[in-house]
């Protein structure tokens with residue numbers, strides 16, 4: 442199959458606190474892109490590969506106690522496999538990739554949230570991705586109280602949701618700090634406390650200009 446564009450595809454990442462609406466918005470975006478003939482690859486972290494999904498079951502199992510450093514190493518192990526097996530090959534073939542969480546989540550959760558050294562988090566992030574960075578990170582921003590209230594409607598509670606409000610406030614501040622440090626070049630912050638359809642429209646405005654429609658090169 443011919444690639445859709447000459448250069449590498451674009452990597453778009455969705456981030457935000459628990460219950461911000463990432464999964465909801467990714468379903469809506471995926472449906473809209475498929476209907477319009479886009480060949481965008483949707484994937485998620487931790488996971489995205491068989492090994493990554495196995496690691497996901499460990500890191501999100503509330504019955505297992507995992508300290509901050511090994512937790513970060515588990516996420517990083519899943520990410521390294523995901524980049525090598527899925528994300529990098531797709532981008533190299535000219536395909537756009539949309540990923541539910543990526544390196545910024547480790548900065549926010551393991552760095553700001555769990556207190557790991559931010560320089561170390563950044564260094565390991567760069568190692569496991571081979572320096573690959575998102576072309577656009579969509580921050581679905583919401584107060585953790587509102588986000589957790591939404592998320593608590595779910596059947597399963599993972600460790601992150603049980604970890605307490607203070608932790609989730611640090612995580613949110615970690616996402617906002619990254620967006621502000623970027624200065625609006627490769628991050629867009631969307632108010633995720635708005636109605637679902639309003640968020641969907643804001644996501645579309647931010648993301649669609651970056652994605653290549655259809656199978657141009659075929």
Ligand SMILES: Nc1ncnc2c1ncn2[C@@H]1O[C@H](COP(=O)(O)OP(=O)(O)O)[C@@H](O)[C@H]1O
Pocket residue numbers: 457458459460461462463464465466591592594633634635636637638640
């Ligand atoms: N804009 C919204 N307004 C109200 N509820 C929402 C909105 N977006 C998502 N939800 C609901 O909030 C819950 C968490 O959404 P989800 O997409 O799973 O969040 P995330 O993947 O970011 O943790 C779900 O029950 C979903 O239906």
Ligand SMILES: [Mg+2]
Pocket residue numbers: 463464465
């Ligand atoms: Mg989700």
